[in-house]
Amino acid sequence: MKKIISFLLAIGLTLALVACGEAPASSSKKPKLEKVKLAVTGIEGVEQLHTEFGAFKDELEKVIGLPIEFHALTDNASAVDALKAKDVDIVLAGGADYVLIKNSIDSVYPIAAITRPGYIPIILSHADSGISSLTDIKPEHIIGTRNVGSTSGHLMPLKALVDAGLELNKDVVVRVLGNANEEAFLDNEIDLLPTTLINYQQLRAKQLLRVNIIWQGNQLPNDLLVGGSHLDKAFVEGIRTAIVEKSDALMAAILVSKENEKYAESRFVEANDSEYAELREAYKALGLD
Numbered sequence: 398m399k400k401i402i403s404f405l406l407a408i409g410l411t412l413a414l415v416a417c418g419e420a421p422a423s424s425s426k427k428p429k430l431e432k433v434k435l436a437v438t439g440i441e442g443v444e445q446l447h448t449e450f451g452a453f454k455d456e457l458e459k460v461i462g463l464p465i466e467f468h469a470l471t472d473n474a475s476a477v478d479a480l481k482a483k484d485v486d487i488v489l490a491g492g493a494d495y496v497l498i499k500n501s502i503d504s505v506y507p508i509a510a511i512t513r514p515g516y517i518p519i520i521l522s523h524a525d526s527g528i529s530s531l532t533d534i535k536p537e538h539i540i541g542t543r544n545v546g547s548t549s550g551h552l553m554p555l556k557a558l559v560d561a562g563l564e565l566n567k568d569v570v571v572r573v574l575g576n577a578n579e580e581a582f583l584d585n586e587i588d589l590l591p592t593t594l595i596n597y598q599q600l601r602a603k604q605l606l607r608v609n610i611i612w613q614g615n616q617l618p619n620d621l622l623v624g625g626s627h628l629d630k631a632f633v634e635g636i637r638t639a640i641v642e643k644s645d646a647l648m649a650a651i652l653v654s655k656e657n658e659k660y661a662e663s664r665f666v667e668a669n670d671s672e673y674a675e676l677r678e679a680y681k682a683l684g685l686d
Contacts, residue, residue: 539587
């Protein structure tokens with residue numbers, strides 16, 4: 398009789414353990430999406446989103462098989478809050494924005510990246526400035542950057558100055574000019590312009606330009622589609638494969654807008670988090686969170 402009771406207790410305990418083991422798995426299953434909410438860093442208004450990425454949205458709907466709704470961000474940093482609140486499911490972000498997002502929400506998904514041929518950071522000086530290398534920079538010289546956090550126009554060029562032993566705003570003047578920095582350089586209001594190799598080539602094609610390239614960095618990491626941590630992993634893996642397979646159609650849709658000419662030679666590939674290590678180092682070098 399004791400053996401029978403022991404056997405029944407053992408069965409009961411086993412069933413209880415199985416039940417406990419199954420509960421977390423069923424509760425962790427993430428709800429199925431009925432639509433996808435999409436945002437693009439650097440674009441704040443819904444109208445502008447439709448103008449620049451409306452055709453891409455329509456094509457992406459075909460690729461992933463779900464309706465897509467645009468969500469406007471107030472600024473690049475607001476992408477973090479939007480993802481945390483599940484107000485956004487997918488964000489098209491630059492490399493620097495992705496690093497910020499990943500630093501705040503480690504479980505986000507790097508879905509698919511958009512390659513950027515010629516996306517190489519450089520620093521220009523005027524040909525007659527006497528500045529032909531980083532070692533020629535003096536405390537009175539001014540570098541006009543784009544917005545704080547811009548990969549090619551702020552982070553990587555300033556990291557290059559720091560790596561060269563220059564103390565920012567002591568050994569060189571730093572002015573954050575946003576999109577006005579190129580015009581300021583052409584008007585000789587600043588001495589140094591951080592930009593990209595492809596932008597420099599396009600600028601030379603438009604006008605006679607006599608400048609020195611005093612520093613050139615490595616190929617910068619790609620822009621990418623970032624998925625919220627609330628998304629189901631299987632869903633993310635499925636759309637990643639579909640997006641890469643339909644790269645040609647998606648890129649053609651992006652290029653409908655002339656504002657997206659920077660993607661003229663681009664394609665979708667699988668995103669790799671390790672490619673953003675140098676950007677993380679730039680944030681650290683500049684003391685930025």
